[in-house]
Amino acid sequence: MKKQALVLTLLLALALLLGACGPATTTTTASPDETPAGSTAPPDSQDKATEPAPAGDKVIKIGVFQPTTGENGGGGFQELLGTRYGNEKIPTVEINGETYKIELVEVDNKSDRTEAPIAAQSLISSNVSVIIGSYGSAVSIAGGEIFKDAKVAAIAPSATNPQVTRDNDFYFRVCFLDPFQGTVMAAFAREEGAEKAAVITQLGDDYSSGLGNFFLKAFKDAGGEIVADEKFQTNQTDFKAILTNVKAAEPDVIFAPSSITTAPLLIQQARELGIEAKIMAGDTWENQSIVDNAREHAEGVSISTFFDENDVSNTAAKDFVVGFKEFLNGNPEYLSKNGGDGVAAVSALGYDAYCVAVEAIKKANSTDPVAIRDALVTLDYADGVTGAISFDENGDAKKDMAYIKVVEDGAFKFLKTVKVGD
Amino acid sequence: MKKNFPASVRLTLSLIAAVGVFFLLFWLEGQRTEQGMLISILQKSVILSIAAVSMNLLTGFTGLFSLGQAGFMAIGAYVTGLIAMPVSSVDNVFYVSGMADGLRSFKESLSVLPTPLLITLALLAGGLIAAIFAALVGIPVLRLKSDYLAIATLGFSEIVRAIIAAPQLDRITNGSYGLKAIPGFDSGGGRGSLLIPFGVAVACITFIVLLIRSSYGRAFKAIREDEIAAEAMGIGLFKHKQLAFIISSFFTAISGGLLAMFMRSIDARAFQVTLTYDILLIVVIGGIGSITGSIVGAFLVTFAKEWWLRFFDQPLVINGFKVPLLRTGFRMVVFSIFLMLIVLFYRKGLMGNREFSWYRLLSWPARIGRRKKSLPSGDEEALK
Numbered sequence: 161m162k163k164q165a166l167v168l169t170l171l172l173a174l175a176l177l178l179g180a181c182g183p184a185t186t187t188t189t190a191s192p193d194e195t196p197a198g199s200t201a202p203p204d205s206q207d208k209a210t211e212p213a214p215a216g217d218k219v220i221k222i223g224v225f226q227p228t229t230g231e232n233g234g235g236g237f238q239e240l241l242g243t244r245y246g247n248e249k250i251p252t253v254e255i256n257g258e259t260y261k262i263e264l265v266e267v268d269n270k271s272d273r274t275e276a277p278i279a280a281q282s283l284i285s286s287n288v289s290v291i292i293g294s295y296g297s298a299v300s301i302a303g304g305e306i307f308k309d310a311k312v313a314a315i316a317p318s319a320t321n322p323q324v325t326r327d328n329d330f331y332f333r334v335c336f337l338d339p340f341q342g343t344v345m346a347a348f349a350r351e352e353g354a355e356k357a358a359v360i361t362q363l364g365d366d367y368s369s370g371l372g373n374f375f376l377k378a379f380k381d382a383g384g385e386i387v388a389d390e391k392f393q394t395n396q397t398d399f400k401a402i403l404t405n406v407k408a409a410e411p412d413v414i415f416a417p418s419s420i421t422t423a424p425l426l427i428q429q430a431r432e433l434g435i436e437a438k439i440m441a442g443d444t445w446e447n448q449s450i451v452d453n454a455r456e457h458a459e460g461v462s463i464s465t466f467f468d469e470n471d472v473s474n475t476a477a478k479d480f481v482v483g484f485k486e487f488l489n490g491n492p493e494y495l496s497k498n499g500g501d502g503v504a505a506v507s508a509l510g511y512d513a514y515c516v517a518v519e520a521i522k523k524a525n526s527t528d529p530v531a532i533r534d535a536l537v538t539l540d541y542a543d544g545v546t547g548a549i550s551f552d553e554n555g556d557a558k559k560d561m562a563y564i565k566v567v568e569d570g571a572f573k574f575l576k577t578v579k580v581g582d
Numbered sequence: 583m584k585k586n587f588p589a590s591v592r593l594t595l596s597l598i599a600a601v602g603v604f605f606l607l608f609w610l611e612g613q614r615t616e617q618g619m620l621i622s623i624l625q626k627s628v629i630l631s632i633a634a635v636s637m638n639l640l641t642g643f644t645g646l647f648s649l650g651q652a653g654f655m656a657i658g659a660y661v662t663g664l665i666a667m668p669v670s671s672v673d674n675v676f677y678v679s680g681m682a683d684g685l686r687s688f689k690e691s692l693s694v695l696p697t698p699l700l701i702t703l704a705l706l707a708g709g710l711i712a713a714i715f716a717a718l719v720g721i722p723v724l725r726l727k728s729d730y731l732a733i734a735t736l737g738f739s740e741i742v743r744a745i746i747a748a749p750q751l752d753r754i755t756n757g758s759y760g761l762k763a764i765p766g767f768d769s770g771g772g773r774g775s776l777l778i779p780f781g782v783a784v785a786c787i788t789f790i791v792l793l794i795r796s797s798y799g800r801a802f803k804a805i806r807e808d809e810i811a812a813e814a815m816g817i818g819l820f821k822h823k824q825l826a827f828i829i830s831s832f833f834t835a836i837s838g839g840l841l842a843m844f845m846r847s848i849d850a851r852a853f854q855v856t857l858t859y860d861i862l863l864i865v866v867i868g869g870i871g872s873i874t875g876s877i878v879g880a881f882l883v884t885f886a887k888e889w890w891l892r893f894f895d896q897p898l899v900i901n902g903f904k905v906p907l908l909r910t911g912f913r914m915v916v917f918s919i920f921l922m923l924i925v926l927f928y929r930k931g932l933m934g935n936r937e938f939s940w941y942r943l944l945s946w947p948a949r950i951g952r953r954k955k956s957l958p959s960g961d962e963e964a965l966k
Contacts, residue, residue, distance in 0.1 A: 229914075267895075268895060272852075273760075273845065273847070273848070273849060273851060273852045274841075274845065274852045274857070276845075277622060277844065277845055277846070278619075278622050278623060278626065278888045281618050281619050281622040282619055282888075282889075282892065284618050284619075285618050285619035298760070298849060298851070301760075301762060301847050302845060302846070302847050304847075305762075305766070305846035305847060306846075309766070310615075310618065322677060323674070323675070323677065323759070323762060326674050326677075327671060327674050327762070327763060361758070362758075363744070363747045363748070363749075363757075363758055363850075364743075364747035364757075364758045364849060364850040364851045365758055365851070366758055366759045366760055366849065368758070369678075369749075369757065369758035369759060370678065370758075370759060373678055391749060393744070394851055394854075
């Protein structure tokens with residue numbers, strides 16, 4: 161009897177808790193009778209946009225489909241920060257002469273492909289007009305099918321895998337693609353005088369395997385030789401076995417695109433085994449935590465990325481860097497999660513994706529997702545922080561330049577830009 | 583003797599319920615735009631319920647504790663995905679190494695079939711291939727008992743995952759890049775997004791229920807209770823264990839195939855051990871040895887995890903007071919606390935080893951009332 165009483169008490173307590181938090185659910189799952197166009201804001205909306213809505217109570221919703229937990233949680237959060245900053249900077253948009261408040265509906269896809277479809281569906285159920293996301297190609301691909309069915313356009317800030325936009329008229333991206341990135345890194349490796357390269361990729365990860373593969377092809381085409389092609393399992397923490405093979409093959413350069421969590425382990429263990437070869441990777445590695453965790457071993461690691469905060473040639477970028485640093489310093493949580501006030505390329509892309517979304521809404525002059533999608537197709541956005549953005553027939557941004565950065569004294573230093581002609 | 587209604591009453595009630603559910607699903611299907619979230623969660627729930635029921639067949643009814651579910655689901659998902667994927671998308675999906683010529687011509691010869699038939703065939707093929715694997719693996723593995731069996735099957739499922747992602751199979755499974763463009767449930771004419779998975783689930787679960795009620799089922803239960811006694815009664819241990827293992831794997835693979843159709847794009851990482859644990863969780867919460875429990879558990883866990891608890895991930899401000907702890911990821915903490923509560927207070931799961939019965943359901947309010955009466959009567963008097 162006592163036990164049942166306890167259970168009942170607990171249940172009641174939970175029911176109370178649920179009841180108390182009840183109204184919050186309306187912000188995530190809008191009631192079904194709301195039409196996508198011009199739904200009114202729930203009274204207790206969000207605390208995300210810190211300032212109150214300047215005018216009117218019309219709301220347009222932008223979905224943010226990002227991993228903030230799981231394998232790619234760190235990078236996803238940085239990208240999300242860029243989008244949140246964008247929302248703070250441009251909190252409203254004019255549609256048909258009326259001011260709409262832009263509300264971000266954020267959902268965590270947990271870096272997990274099985275979770276992604278329902279996370280994506282929850283955005284669709286919230287009647288978002290356009291979607292930004294996701295960090296990580298696999299979850300973007302998984303969500304893409306849902307967005308396509310629901311006819312809502314999605315803009316990927318940093319998903320570089322070609323599959324994301326292929327066969328999907330509703331997916332766009334503001335960054336370059338893996339084939340391009342692989343070519344850039346191969347060209348860079350050859351310029352540095354590398355003859356023999358080793359490739360280390362993560363099994364079952366389309367970003368890592370795809371990029372590794374494109375590098376491999378490009379490096380061979382550029383006259384280099386691939387001496388080792390090693391793979392490791394997801395969540396593996398000991399790389400001694402494959403690194404021993406790599407060491408025996410005596411490469412000049414190791415190309416090892418992988419997730420942020422595995423990178424420091426890989427770098428450290430390679431250096432501990434006495435491998436002197438230059439280590440290179442793709443855009444994911446541009447994360448301060450890698451350098452912090454691998455410490456002195458990370459010196460000399462080179463990566464390709466989308467953006468450089470010290471690039472003074474682009475005025476939009478200059479303004480963004482100043483504003484974004486202020487934004488970061490204004491919130492200790494953001495600052496600690498970002499690992500200092502460095503501006504990551506994915507944050508810039510998250511911001512660019514947001515701006516492109518807003519531009520498309522303006523151009524479509526409507527909250528209708530299909531109209532916004534049509535506006536994206538022909539959009540020409542010149543003020544991008546990471547360069548001018550317009551889309552080709554696949555929905556990929558036409559970009560022909562990558563930034564190479566190298567780790568020096570515990571920080572990423574800009575080395576040079578590499579352009580690849582078509 | 584269990585109390586129950588006469589058979590005719592039960593049948594009528596069940597029929598009414600079935601027709602009601604059918605029309606509800608049919609109506610929901612048409613509300614795709616408004617009820618998308620509900621539809622997705624129902625789909626996932628019903629798919630997991632097949633996997634949970636087939637796991638229960640092994641764990642709850644035959645007493646074989648197997649953890650190979652994710653592996654069999656992966657086999658089912660990949661076979662279904664490969665067969666059901668339209669030939670026109672092949673080049674886009676296999677963008678790295680291309681598809682093996684033999685497989686491609688096999689797919690081309692199949693492409694004359696209409697989509698619904700192709701998908702049925704794909705699901706069945708997935709189930710059959712998984713069953714063949716189960717038969718082969720079962721020979722050495724089923725000689726093991728309890729924990730050892732669990733570890734061996736766990737190993738098997740990891741091997742399956744590793745093989746699927748192996749670069750040597752790039753031209754067949756697309757290795758690390760996964761499959762994409764798998765047709766969804768409503769690809770054959772816009773409807774069926776709920777009726778198809780529910781229909782398949784009803785067929786699978788009915789088969790398992792009938793099996794459990796047959797003489798085979800009684801033999802399974804005898805093995806569960808005491809292997810030696812069962813053998814002494816003339817039950818072929820190995821034969822029956824093998825049978826349960828193969829049938830369970832077949833249906834697990836079917837649910838894997840449905841999962842592939844639900845996700846639309848799959849890769850090997852989707853079939854990690856955590857998937858097995860999710861299913862085990864459902865079985866334990868529902869009650870080991872109860873089919874109804876597994877079904878209820880699947881719906882409850884999926885709804886709680888994906889929907890009801892989602893608001894815990896959103897920051898919330900009431901009258902300017904920011905409610906602490908509410909942030910992304912907090913949902914999973916709450917979910918875990920729920921699980922602990924269930925395991926602590928309902929040690930046998932929600933249903934124990936009982937099955938659904940109209941009598942119990944309809945007499946539930948009465949039973950609660952009776953329980954109240956057995957309380958010291960003073961309280962009741964005071965209330966009046």
